[in-house]
Amino acid sequence: MVHIKGGGTTMLLPYSGREGEYIQSISRPGLNALLLDAASDHPSIDIHFNYGVQYADVKSARVIGTVGNTKETFDFTGDVLIGTDGAGSEVRNGFSQIGSTIRFNYSLQWLDHGYKELEIPAGPNGSWLIEKNALHIWPRQSFMVIALPNLDGSFTVTLFLAFDSTPGFNQLQTDKEILDFFNDQFPDLVALMPDLVQDFKMHPTGALGTVKCGPWNTEKSLLMGDAAHAVVPFYGQGMNCSMEDVLKLDYCLDEVNENWSKAFDLYYAGRKKDADAIADLAVENYYEMRDHVDNPDFIAKRAIEMKLEKNFPGYASKYNLVTFCEDVPYSVAKEKGNKQDKWLLEYCSKENTANLSDEDLNKIYHALKEIKVNT
Numbered sequence: 181m182v183h184i185k186g187g188g189t190t191m192l193l194p195y196s197g198r199e200g201e202y203i204q205s206i207s208r209p210g211l212n213a214l215l216l217d218a219a220s221d222h223p224s225i226d227i228h229f230n231y232g233v234q235y236a237d238v239k240s241a242r243v244i245g246t247v248g249n250t251k252e253t254f255d256f257t258g259d260v261l262i263g264t265d266g267a268g269s270e271v272r273n274g275f276s277q278i279g280s281t282i283r284f285n286y287s288l289q290w291l292d293h294g295y296k297e298l299e300i301p302a303g304p305n306g307s308w309l310i311e312k313n314a315l316h317i318w319p320r321q322s323f324m325v326i327a328l329p330n331l332d333g334s335f336t337v338t339l340f341l342a343f344d345s346t347p348g349f350n351q352l353q354t355d356k357e358i359l360d361f362f363n364d365q366f367p368d369l370v371a372l373m374p375d376l377v378q379d380f381k382m383h384p385t386g387a388l389g390t391v392k393c394g395p396w397n398t399e400k401s402l403l404m405g406d407a408a409h410a411v412v413p414f415y416g417q418g419m420n421c422s423m424e425d426v427l428k429l430d431y432c433l434d435e436v437n438e439n440w441s442k443a444f445d446l447y448y449a450g451r452k453k454d455a456d457a458i459a460d461l462a463v464e465n466y467y468e469m470r471d472h473v474d475n476p477d478f479i480a481k482r483a484i485e486m487k488l489e490k491n492f493p494g495y496a497s498k499y500n501l502v503t504f505c506e507d508v509p510y511s512v513a514k515e516k517g518n519k520q521d522k523w524l525l526e527y528c529s530k531e532n533t534a535n536l537s538d539e540d541l542n543k544i545y546h547a548l549k550e551i552k553v554n555t
């Protein structure tokens with residue numbers, strides 16, 4: 181649901197033209213609890229909480245660190261070490277320390293924009309004060325607000341804004357500056373957020389960055405998930421990508437008869453290009469959400485895509501390829517999706533798309549079908 185400046189909304193823009201294809205958000209603590217319960221049921225898994233890794237020897241699969249806030253230390257060595265310790269990975273630092281040995285490359289690319297979480301509280305009796313079956317976007321060219329519904333009737337609201345621009349996070353310090361900014365840019369939100377100023381001042385401003393590195397493995401150690409390829413959140417694929425990592429590693433282990441070293445090599449060779457692709461797609465989608473969702477050509481393109489997906493099972497938009505086509509690698513989705521977008525946007529800029537006939541749609545479908553990609 182797109183909210184244009186000055187009030188009002190555009191049409192509800194579906195994620196797919198096919199029935200049964202929609203996105204869901206999930207509670208991070210809830211998911212962690214489910215995964216921990218499943219892991220703790222496995223007889224070969226021991227779980228240690230509050231163990232902070234301070235050093236990783238990735239050549240020998242060894243980690244050293246401290247337990248909580250105590251002076252107690254630990255020193256573990258295993259057959260293999262898998263680092264899934266997030267974007268600030270200490271295990272990845274171990275790869276950096278032998279960088280010349282394996283020619284380890286690492287980059288962290290920050291967006292100029294940060295984010296701050298706010299809230300629309302639930303209405304009377306846990307009701308939702310705006311449409312509950314939508315991700316809401318308030319695009320404003322150089323910044324935006326999004327809102328996602330929660331089960332209790334509230335919405336998690338996130339402002340994405342540059343740090344040093346005008347307006348920018350660093351310029352919004354006083355109650356008046358905060359309220360003036362929201363009254364000017366998002367007046368319909370102000371009435372929905374009674375704790376806006378307090379939340380804005382109390383909640384931290386987060387930074388957004390993309391991690392790319394490689395190789396992800398030595399003979400005995402491997403990086404996975406955000407430790408290997410942290411992405412910005414604008415495709416909602418960070419968790420999905422990391423869970424797919426596990427699936428792909430499982431396939432690799434089967435292929436080499438559970439030889440871990442060979443599986444690590446095979447995994448990195450096959451996975452790296454897709455991890456880089458979803459990282460790039462996520463940044464691209466940020467600019468699309470922020471700058472283009474209220475553009476007439478973009479809206480016309482999405483309308484055509486919905487009709488194509490409804491009437492031609494063989495067609496999938498870029499968003500559909502990334503989100504709903506689990507058999508399509510991210511790298512293929514990126515190349516094919518971007519080529520389709522370019523063709524459709526050029527078409528919408530030249531043609532009257534208000535009343536396309538079945539024949540018009542058929543011609544568009546076959547033109548898009550001819551687009552070639554590297555697989």
